[in-house]
Amino acid sequence: MVLKTADGTVDGAGKVIGDADADHRNSAGYVLAGPELLTVFEGSTGKALDTVHYTPPRGNVASWGDGYGNRVDRFLAGTAYLDGQHPSLLVSRGYHTRTVVAAYDFDGTDLVRRWVFDSDVAGTQYAGQGNHELSVADLDPARPGLEVFAAHESMASSGGRGATYRDAATGRVLWSIPATRDTGRAAVGDIDAAHPGAEGWAVGGTAAWNSPVGELRSSSGELLSTSIPAANFLTWWDGDLLREIGDHAFDETARTGVPTISEWDPAAQRQVELYRATGTLSNNDTKGNPALQADLLGDWREELVTRTADPTAHRLRTLVSDPVYRLGVAWQNTAYNQPPAHLLLPRRGHEHPARPGDRADRHRPRTRPARARTGHRRAAQGAPEHRRRGEVGGVPRHRGGAAGAERPDGRPAGGRARGRPPRRRRRHPRRPEHHLRPHRRRARQARLHRRAHPPARHQHHPAPDGGRQGLTPLPANSGHRPGEVLPGRRPPRCPPPATPCGSSPLV
Numbered sequence: 001m002v003l004k005t006a007d008g009t010v011d012g013a014g015k016v017i018g019d020a021d022a023d024h025r026n027s028a029g030y031v032l033a034g035p036e037l038l039t040v041f042e043g044s045t046g047k048a049l050d051t052v053h054y055t056p057p058r059g060n061v062a063s064w065g066d067g068y069g070n071r072v073d074r075f076l077a078g079t080a081y082l083d084g085q086h087p088s089l090l091v092s093r094g095y096h097t098r099t100v101v102a103a104y105d106f107d108g109t110d111l112v113r114r115w116v117f118d119s120d121v122a123g124t125q126y127a128g129q130g131n132h133e134l135s136v137a138d139l140d141p142a143r144p145g146l147e148v149f150a151a152h153e154s155m156a157s158s159g160g161r162g163a164t165y166r167d168a169a170t171g172r173v174l175w176s177i178p179a180t181r182d183t184g185r186a187a188v189g190d191i192d193a194a195h196p197g198a199e200g201w202a203v204g205g206t207a208a209w210n211s212p213v214g215e216l217r218s219s220s221g222e223l224l225s226t227s228i229p230a231a232n233f234l235t236w237w238d239g240d241l242l243r244e245i246g247d248h249a250f251d252e253t254a255r256t257g258v259p260t261i262s263e264w265d266p267a268a269q270r271q272v273e274l275y276r277a278t279g280t281l282s283n284n285d286t287k288g289n290p291a292l293q294a295d296l297l298g299d300w301r302e303e304l305v306t307r308t309a310d311p312t313a314h315r316l317r318t319l320v321s322d323p324v325y326r327l328g329v330a331w332q333n334t335a336y337n338q339p340p341a342h343l344l345l346p347r348r349g350h351e352h353p354a355r356p357g358d359r360a361d362r363h364r365p366r367t368r369p370a371r372a373r374t375g376h377r378r379a380a381q382g383a384p385e386h387r388r389r390g391e392v393g394g395v396p397r398h399r400g401g402a403a404g405a406e407r408p409d410g411r412p413a414g415g416r417a418r419g420r421p422p423r424r425r426r427r428h429p430r431r432p433e434h435h436l437r438p439h440r441r442r443a444r445q446a447r448l449h450r451r452a453h454p455p456a457r458h459q460h461h462p463a464p465d466g467g468r469q470g471l472t473p474l475p476a477n478s479g480h481r482p483g484e485v486l487p488g489r490r491p492p493r494c495p496p497p498a499t500p501c502g503s504s505p506l507v
Contacts, residue, residue, distance in 0.1 A: 002089055002104075002111075004054055004075065005039040006031075012046015030069035032061055038091065038104070040111050050111045056093050056100040056118065063120075065097035078134035088114060095130020096153070128157035136168040139188060139198040140219035145169055147219075149200045151186035155179060162186070163202035165221065175221030177202045177214070185209050185231035189243040191264040192224065201228040209286045210250070227269040229262070232288045235302045236295075237261050238274060245271050246304075248288035257282040259290055259306050280306035 007018035017039060024034035036054035041047065058072055065071035076092035082103060089104040089111075103114040119126040131150050139147040146168035152158035162179025163186040166172060177186075179202070186202035197219030204214035204226070216225040233246030245264060248257030259282050262271040282288040292305040319342070320326045328340025436444065
């Protein structure tokens with residue numbers, strides 16, 4: 001993710017970019033001084049990966065169209081596949097007077113500038129021809145390549161054209177809609193099934209934002225009507241392959257509108273309302289946009305996200321910054337829908353929850369409770385001889401006892417002793433050896449080898465060296481090599497891997 005940044009920006013790792021204490025606002029609240037930066041952030045963590053100076057720099061504020069700081073801060077950004085395969089970042093500044101567009105590539109480490117277009121360098125013929133968007137599309141299936149349809153603000157720069165339909169590769173004007181003043185609204189989309197491709201239209205007459213007159217043309221430039229639909233927004237809404245008209249019922253006094261969806265009727269040359277989002281409001285004054293429009297549900301139709309008028313005195317982070325809430329949205333549609341839960345969201349008395357990264361236990365390591373060890377330690381603490389590890393009633397547990405063997409209480413050997421918990425079963429399937437790390441693989445192989453070749457059992461006796469424990473071998477028929485004595489320590493359960501053990505080497 002790439003964002004325009006400045007002094008005091010804090011990345012997802014908590015690192016401050018630039019001067020954390022800087023405040024470059026002037027008395028009117030505009031920021032017309034201080035560094036302007038461009039930063040690439042890691043998408044999964046928000047960590048800043050690279051920061052460069054923003055191109056183009058602010059420079060002389062008045063060179064962008066005014067002296068108080070409005071038009072100098074008109075920015076655009078987008079993504080373009082300039083080589084046909086890899087995404088490049090486009091950033092732009094200014095479109096009323098001077099226009100500058102810069103392209104960047106990111107190689108995973110560094111943000112590298114590819115090229116810069118500046119109307120002050122390329123020539124005055126490009127000045128004043130900026131736009132409020134960066135967009136190209138295939139609007140005419142009968143024509144190869146992509147096209148651009150745009151409204152124009154300066155009639156002096158556009159040559160008396162209110163809107164133009166151009167070749168995206170060369171900028172050549174294919175057809176245009178004439179005008180005598182700033183044309184503030186134009187739109188293009190397939191709204192008439194009788195004509196292939198998309199239709200384009202722009203407001204005319206007084207050029208008011210909601211003017212019902214203008215020119216509606218086909219993708220080939222044929223004039224279809226001088227009555228036009230609203231030119232605020234378009235949406236795929238009702239399930240057919242044509243686009244519907246996104247607009248709003250605007251209140252001039254309150255300066256707000258209620259979002260609407262309408263369909264263009266070519267025969268009657270008027271739009272017919274299909275839906276009104278009563279109780280919600282549109283954005284951007286007369287422009288009447290939803291907060292967001294996208295195919296959120298994946299059914300190829302588009303959903304509109306609109307705002308409501310419900311006020312609140314609480315200023316909080318977005319709900320999806322809460323990890324439990326975000327996971328709840330993901331599982332919400334399993335079985336019967338259930339409301340997502342929360343972890344960090346506000347409760348009464350705790351109106352300002354901590355950021356997800358501020359939780360003290362966020363990275364606390366997991367610990368397991370200590371487990372009591374069995375074996376010779378238990379025997380050393382006075383446990384009965386027959387309760388040592390590996391034996392039940394004096395009989396080896398893993399053998400289950402010889403045929404006819406009995407415990408001291410007369411019960412048959414085998415099974416587990418009363419009061420002893422059952423052996424814990426393996427919770428997960430055994431991993432194949434090629435998935436194990438080398439040291440774990442060797443440990444498993446040694447463990448299997450010990451099971452196949454159990455070590456000899458030894459008898460202890462006091463050593464003649466002053467109380468040190470020595471070991472005497474069992475008789476030769478015990479399976480132990482005759483005459484072998486390992487004083488002062490227990491024998492290893494299996495010789496080292498390089499030493500043969502029985503008839504099978506350790507692999």
